[in-house]
Amino acid sequence: MSAVGPRTPLVVVGGWGVDAAMLLPLFDHWPGEIHLVSLNDVLMSRCDSITAVADYLLARYPCPSVWAGWSQGAHVAMAAAARSSLQVRRVITLAGFPRFIASAEWPLGMAAATFETFREEVARNAGRAWKRFQHLLIHGSDDESEARQELRPWLERGPVGNAASLVRGLEWLSSENQLSLWRDSPVPVLHLQAGRDAVVQCWNGTFSSAGTAEVIPVPAMTHWPRGPALKPCREAIRQFVFSKENQWPL
Template sequence: MQPPQMPPDARAWHNAQRSGSKSRFHLENIPMTTHSSHNVYLIHGWAANSRIFDPLRPLLPAHWQVHAPDLPGHGTTPLEGAFDIAAAADQIAAQMPCNSDVLGWSLGGVVALFIAYRHPDKVRHLCLTASFAKFLATPAYPQGVSRSALDKMTALFEADFPKYMRQFLELQLLNTPDAGAVIDAVLPGLTAHGTPAALESALEALNGADARPFLPRVFQPALLVYGGKDGITPPRIGQYLQEHLPYAETVVIDKAAHTPFLSHPQEFAALLARFFG
């Protein structure tokens, strides 16, 4: 693993923009750039697969080369042994060209953080949506989710994966006018491979995952996107990331829930295009 270093973009924005005692960058100040070869990686969350991004992909800039890998034990990627977040990060990083941009959703955001820290040359910009530094709440980390809520969600997924995945999407798209069409577009791809092999193993890895110790060494500019109606990872869970990542900016989409890229795809795509360039 290479020692983390501050990338040029972060240095430039660090020097150009300061807010109080904490360095920040602002979306309106990010220069728009066009790259002939611009690699963007989309990393999905727990119990899903890369097909969750199907509605978003057509809205992204045409010059982007978009990659959406399946995490181990999800979609088409087999699970070999127990799910390991650091190993999953290393596996994806091995496929990535240097200076790629990375979007991580929920569990995928934790994987993205590990990639950015362990392989800093591979990541230019980092977007974390509905994600966290640590998932489970503890007395020292009240921002997290309770174990009982997590156990209940897991039991429902294990009992009838297709049924609960639909219910999950319906809940996340509750205020979305075309929710039915969005669900019909993504659900077949999400359930085509049955219950993910890593459903329990990835959850155990998530329970133990903790990116807090290395957050101050993640120097890539980070955009944090949350839904104001998210009951799984509410915006408060992103406050810790905002406070401990050196170069982070938070955007809250008020009426979105846990999947802002599905409920508000145009707004989300515009944020991503502006940030990644």
């Protein structure tokens, strides 16, 4: 498996209602351009599916790149790889999942009843439900006080999308099923799983992903890769993407 070039761009896709810029510390000093993509009102209003978002971004970022998807953003990155393996050379998923809702073939997902309760909360008061979800991003952190301080400015900025966009994002979460794609990815994939995830169950060892995929559980990682999880994540990403350590200094 050959490594990508030292100046390869990086496309970072954020998750439901969150700013992709929250992941910037993870990619500090990346040697190429970094394109941050949040699932904001512009994307959510012009696209009617995860695949449509992937197609829009492939047209916007045509150069061969590494794509990183956080949470729901992993669906976008994987869909983009399926649409154009020439443009998407490698995929990194962070706290990602092939399917969000539990089913007979994916028992590790969220229970449908729990999801429906949350969807009703979003419909009643999107802002309040979004804030509750944000706190789940850091739930389980060893450094809870520091985690809350880091989260505070993002809470103050509010969600990247309005109530309609948040509802649409939940619709995509409930319907998207990428199990077959994750079992047979056309490009090399690194799945970084969060050992302390309060949103998604760590599925390492329970799901047979593609032969081109590597699944690494990060014990200290919560749903938001931050704090003590940054160093092991960065090291895993460097080994996955680059052939020489000095191409991306940690």
